[in-house]
Amino acid sequence: MSYIGHPHAGLALKAARPPYVLFLLLAASFFFSYHDIANAKRGIDNYNLSQDDLVATVNGSPVHHIALLSLGAGTIFILLRHRAKGRVRIDGPLGWFLLSFVVWAFVSPIWAEDLTVTLQRLAGFGVLCIAAVAVVRRFSLPEIILWTFFSTALFLLIGIVLEVIFGTFRPFTSGYRFAGSLHPNLQGIDCGLLLLSAVAAADVERRWRAMFLACAFLGFVFLILSGSRTALAAAVLALVIYMATVYSRSTKILIGYGLSILFCSIFIFGGALSFSGLKSAVLLGRDDPATVDSFTGRTMIWEDVGSYIRQRPITGYGYDGFWTPTHINAVSDEEEWGVPNGHSTYIDYLLTLGGVGLAAYILLLVAGIGRAFRLYKLSQNSAFAFCGTLLVFCAFDGLLESSVIEGGLLKFLCMVVLTRLAFVPLRKASL
Numbered sequence: 001m002s003y004i005g006h007p008h009a010g011l012a013l014k015a016a017r018p019p020y021v022l023f024l025l026l027a028a029s030f031f032f033s034y035h036d037i038a039n040a041k042r043g044i045d046n047y048n049l050s051q052d053d054l055v056a057t058v059n060g061s062p063v064h065h066i067a068l069l070s071l072g073a074g075t076i077f078i079l080l081r082h083r084a085k086g087r088v089r090i091d092g093p094l095g096w097f098l099l100s101f102v103v104w105a106f107v108s109p110i111w112a113e114d115l116t117v118t119l120q121r122l123a124g125f126g127v128l129c130i131a132a133v134a135v136v137r138r139f140s141l142p143e144i145i146l147w148t149f150f151s152t153a154l155f156l157l158i159g160i161v162l163e164v165i166f167g168t169f170r171p172f173t174s175g176y177r178f179a180g181s182l183h184p185n186l187q188g189i190d191c192g193l194l195l196l197s198a199v200a201a202a203d204v205e206r207r208w209r210a211m212f213l214a215c216a217f218l219g220f221v222f223l224i225l226s227g228s229r230t231a232l233a234a235a236v237l238a239l240v241i242y243m244a245t246v247y248s249r250s251t252k253i254l255i256g257y258g259l260s261i262l263f264c265s266i267f268i269f270g271g272a273l274s275f276s277g278l279k280s281a282v283l284l285g286r287d288d289p290a291t292v293d294s295f296t297g298r299t300m301i302w303e304d305v306g307s308y309i310r311q312r313p314i315t316g317y318g319y320d321g322f323w324t325p326t327h328i329n330a331v332s333d334e335e336e337w338g339v340p341n342g343h344s345t346y347i348d349y350l351l352t353l354g355g356v357g358l359a360a361y362i363l364l365l366v367a368g369i370g371r372a373f374r375l376y377k378l379s380q381n382s383a384f385a386f387c388g389t390l391l392v393f394c395a396f397d398g399l400l401e402s403s404v405i406e407g408g409l410l411k412f413l414c415m416v417v418l419t420r421l422a423f424v425p426l427r428k429a430s431l
Contacts, residue, residue: 391417
């Protein structure tokens with residue numbers, strides 16, 4: 001199987017060993033930049049930070065800053081040390097959408113309400129931009145899939161070990177949510193990425209297919225244990241799209257029969273036929289005070305920030321610069337719990353980059369998804385289908401979560417995929 005999309009395509013996947021040392025270094029940089037082992041100590045019903053803690057952590061910790069700077073320095077070294085053959089240039093409208101979004105973000109300090117916070121967040125965004133370019137220049141698409149699998153599997157293993165050490169790993173206790181080194185909602189996203197990347201890796205590296213599929217199942221189990229309903233729904237939707245795109249008709253029928261038998265068995269033998277049992281299954285066992293109609297309090301937050309949006313509908317408050325101590329305190333006081341973000345990527349982009357930034361972001365996702373699946377049709381290579389399903393996962397998860405704008409693995413992978421699709425031209429002969 002070829003390294004589809006590699007600047008010098010034609011190399012066989014088995015001809016070059018994946019750079020596992022580089023995989024580990026990048027994964028370590030991300031872990032220390034965005035993870036916190038203190039999350040594993042919190043235990044049941046103590047997953048959310050208080051209002052005071054949120055205000056105290058607005059500027060991040062020194063460890064996270066040092067790790068992010070190390071990521072930037074390391075990826076600059078990659079750019080200087082490993083120069084790809086062939087030019088990187090804009091290939092279609094997707095590239096212009098991506099450039100427009102990045103330029104708008106970097107000029108946003110001009111109108112930022114809190115210049116310090118905006119500049120700090122832009123520095124982190126700049127590091128991720130450099131790292132995305134470095135990964136695109138250094139890794140092929142199959143290697144990007146393998147790195148995603150490697151990183152998410154490593155993060156899951158670390159999370160399990162931490163909870164076991166601290167005595168907080170209690171999956172059979174009511175109210176438990178698997179957190180590891182992240183908030184359960186963010187851990188759910190990483191588990192969803194593990195599920196998707198493991199399934200895709202099983203298609204691009206068939207020598208270890210059984211191992212990848214076993215890890216995909218493990219990722220699915222811990223995705224459920226995280227209690228993140230948005231991540232679960234987004235991951236299942238993305239997985240269905242991937243399978244419908246890549247797998248043969250007979251395989252899809254077989255999978256459909258298997259899933260039907262599985263779900264029927266769960267309902268029949270698990271006693272979930274009652275309405276209360278079905279409701280509990282849908283809510284992943286979480287009995288939140290807020291009703292489902294309010295999306296666990298999200299609609300109230302959106303109402304609270306509506307007045308701020310109307311004040312700056314075009315430009316917003318500067319890149320990732322709305323959730324300052326002042327605004328966190330104001331919204332948290334209104335809701336009577338610590339509110340760290342808008343609980344929607346689209347709402348937060350509207351707050352921070354205004355209608356212009358939100359429009360650019362939506363165009364990016366739509367154009368990226370369309371281009372990824374068009375390239376799959378041309379090449380019949382599942383690596384492009386993975387790119388499309390990753391962006392679908394990002395788009396759907398962003399409806400009710402703000403993880404993409406806050407930073408982390410999902411945001412970085414989307415930047416990598418969009419950069420790869422937008423700036424690396426592909427000839428039909430090399431597909």
